Amino acid sequence: MTGKPALRSWFSPGLIGLHVFAIVAVVFCVVMGLWQAGAYDDRQHHEQADKRVVPTVAFESLWVAGDPFLTKFNHRPVTVDGEFAPADQQVWVSGKELDGRTGAWLLAPFMVDGTDDAVMVLRGWAPETGDLPDVPSGALTVDGVLEPGESADSGFDDTTRTIGSVRIPALINVMSFDLYSGFVISTDENLAAGLELVPPPQPDDVSWTVGLRNLAYALQWWVFGLFAAFMWWRMTVETARASERKVA
Incomplete structure (x- = not known):
């Protein structure tokens, strides 16, 4: 009969090392994923700052009369x-x-x-x-x-x-x-001649794709962590069952 292995068999000496390895692997993957997610957030914040902190320039040096309006002129x-x-x-x-x-x-x-x-x-x-x-x-x-x-x-x-x-x-x-x-x-x-000043619009929001590589790496690390947890569970169950069959 192949039911769930007894709880005591999960803590046999042969599985302690597997548990420790699995914990280390999962924690490492979670931490690395959080680090990459933090790097993604930093890229987003830096890009927003770059869009909002723009030095003032002389109009005449920026734009030649007769030229079209360019994207870099916006805001x-x-x-x-x-x-x-x-x-x-x-x-x-x-x-x-x-x-x-x-x-x-x-x-x-x-x-x-x-x-x-x-x-x-x-x-x-x-x-x-x-x-x-x-x-x-x-x-x-x-x-x-x-x-x-x-x-x-x-x-x-x-x-x-x-x-x-x-x-x-x-x-x-x-x-x-x-x-x-x-x-x-x-x-x-x-x-303004007594009129109310019109606040200039804020620059466009930064695209979520800025720093996308870091976000992809974060998701990748978390997938690795889930895979490590799955393999730990599978190997533990199979090892515990094999151990119980030997005892029986």
């Missing part, structure tokens, strides 16, 4: 030298939310030094559109974060200077100068 802190176009060239962008409230952004074209082109600067958010505020006069430097233009199509109302999205091709049609294909979210209270 990039910049300083832009130049001066604002006349206040009547500003535009309201409707349907923009801030802290759960719906209102509008105020965009102002900013003539970039050394070019004949302008970049739209987001000065701030208002609960509703209205008269266009004055713009700061003279040469100045804008501090902000660079973002790509929006793709949603929308019409422009010249009477209220209102548009439904920051769609650069649509804005070019109503400006007397060329525009860069992105815009700058100003982080300077002095340029």
Whole structure:
């Protein structure tokens, strides 16, 4: 009869060494898996830090007028030298939310030094559109974060200077100068004209595939640990049964 071996047979002198080896093997695999999982987490955190801690650069040295918006420009802190176009060239962008409230952004074209082109600067958010505020006069430097233009199509109302999205091709049609294909979210209270500053969006979340090799190694070690535990159980049962058959 081949039932379960008696518990005492699991602790026979011949199996003590097997138990010790199995415990060491399983613990080693678990620890190595945890170490690789920790390495995966570290890679994720470091990648997130690299995306969020980006040095500020001069706009003119980063982007040449006429060039397309590149991925590396996205969420990039910049300083832009130049001066604002006349206040009547500003535009309201409707349907923009801030802290759960719906209102509008105020965009102002900013003539970039050394070019004949302008970049739209987001000065701030208002609960509703209205008269266009004055713009700061003279040469100045804008501090902000660079973002790509929006793709949603929308019409422009010249009477209220209102548009439904920051769609650069649509804005070019109503400006007397060329525009860069992105815009700058100003982080300077002095340029907000009493409006609320719009917080720049955070960089995209890091892909889970960053450090994937470490994650695969962690899973591999844990599979080894499960296999070692299975082999320990199987060998112990078979050895114990063989021992009982000899006794019988």
